[in-house]
Amino acid sequence: MLISTQYLKFVRYNFCNSNRAFLSKNYSTFNPNIRTPFTVLGIETSCDDTGVAIVNSDRQIISEAIHLQQQLHEPYGGIVPNLAMSSHQQYLPLVIREALDKANMDIAKDIDVIAVTRGPGLPACLGNGLSAGKALAAALCKPLIGVHHMASHALTARLTHPTPNLLPFPFLTLLISGGHTLILVARGVNHYIHLGTTVDDSVGEAYDKIARLLKIPWLKGRGGGPGAALEQFAEKGDSNKFSVPIPMTKDKRRKEAMDLSFSGLKTSVNALITKHNLDIDDENIKRDLASTFQKAAIAHLTDKLELAFKWCKEKAIPLTALVASGGVASNKSIRFSLESLAVEQYNVPLICPPPHLCTDNGVMIAWAGVERFRIGLVDEYTIDHMPKWPISSLGSSTSL
Structure with missing residues (x-):
């Protein structure tokens, strides 16, 4: 879809000069057939990473900048909201500037749309990014788009999948991160069926807790942290040395539901350590326990995804792919198991963004802004952050 220069000027005029926000739901009536591509600046501050990127509607990542906070939070064993908020306040202006400098762009002349994470996430952190995005959009007379964080993870595969055309809907989606675990059917940019959580x-969170229990040092750098460190430990461990039960397999009702549960895995690993009086300062034992935990966690994920595939088949939903995204989707062992399930049993490809775009970043927010702007989903400058924002509340989305 092409966006005309006249059309963008029309949108900006209405945002800046009318007494009400411009909320047209049918952009195609303006015959947008001249200008392409349009460019979106995306801002992400839902948790601990401060991310900004510039992406255009031709699926080009023009620039990206990110500030990580791992060294700030590692001494506390997890994310400390007030520290994360203070870091966003300190570094967000610099990260925005860095993204613009890398792109060699003028925000007033070269950026057409501002997109920013609206939720879900940590309240204070969301407020930092949203306030910045709203201020920039209002001051520069540009359309503002508030983005659902988890929807942006799902849509990133449409940006990064290396085919000439966008990955078509509908596709089954597994969104796995430090704060969320969701199984969805993505039927459109603003249309999701919520199957399980x-x-x-x-x-x-389970990966992080087991890493803390086993005293595994955080992995440094982008895509690092406690969960990534546990994955590395697990690679050299023996997953058959010990055994823990796969969650939700004993009760028939829970076994047949598509919801998941991970809190019991930490209890099981802890009980295993106590029962056998295991020395978790022993590197080999630590690796075996990490591998045992990961095997059970992956089995639980694939069990529930198999139920989701079967549900889609019963509903005659013609899935085009299984998309896995979120920080945990960069885990190689999880990807291998998901690919085996999708390709060998259900004849659809597994599609994941590159690992560095699975974790939180500005690229996914900018791209979600592209997707939403194309179909006329623009927000008022008065929108507030939504720390709890069910994806089933978007547009025509539903929940089982």
Whole structure:
């Protein structure tokens, strides 16, 4: 879809000069057939990483900048919201500047749309990014798009999948991160069917807790942290040395539901250590326990995904792919198991963004802004952050 220069000027005029926000739902009536591509600046501050990127509607990542906070939070064993908020306040202006400098762009002349994470996430952190995005959009008379963080993870595969055309809907989606575990059917940019979620800890939170239990040092750099460190430990461990139960397999009702549960895995690993009086300062034991935990966590994920595939088949939903995204989706062992399930049993490809775009970043927010702007989803400058924002509340989305 091409966006005309006249059309963009029309949008900006209405945003800056009318007494009400411009909220047209049918952009195609303006015959947008001249200008292409249009360019979106995306801002991400939902948790601990400060990310900014510039992406255009031709699926080009023009620039990206990110500030990581791992060294700030590692001494505390997890993310400290007030520290994360202070870091966003300190570094967000510099990260925005860095993204613009890398692109050699003028924000007033070269950026057409501002997109920013609206939720879900940590309240204070979301407020930092959203305030910055709203201020920039209003001051520069540009359309503002508030982005759902998890929807942006799902849509990133449409940006990065190396084919001439966008990955078509519908596709089954597994979103796995430190804060979320969701199984969805993505039917459109603003249309999701919510099949299952965790009833307690997310899978990423479980990885982090087991890493802390086993005293595994955080992995440094982008894509690092406690969960990534545990993955590395698990690679050299023996997953058959010990055994822990796969969650939700004993009760028939829970076994047949598509919701997940990970909190019991930490309890099981802890009980295993106590029962056998295991020395977790022994590197080999530590690796075997990490591998044992990971094997059970992956089995739980694939069990629930198999139920989701079967549900889609029963509903005659013609899936084009299994998309896995979120920080935990960069885990190689998880990817291998998901690919085996998707390709060998259900004849659809597994599509994942590159590992550095699985974790939180500005690229995914900018691209979600592209997708939403194309179909006329623009927000008022008065929108507020939404720390709890069910994806099933988007547009025509639904929940089972």
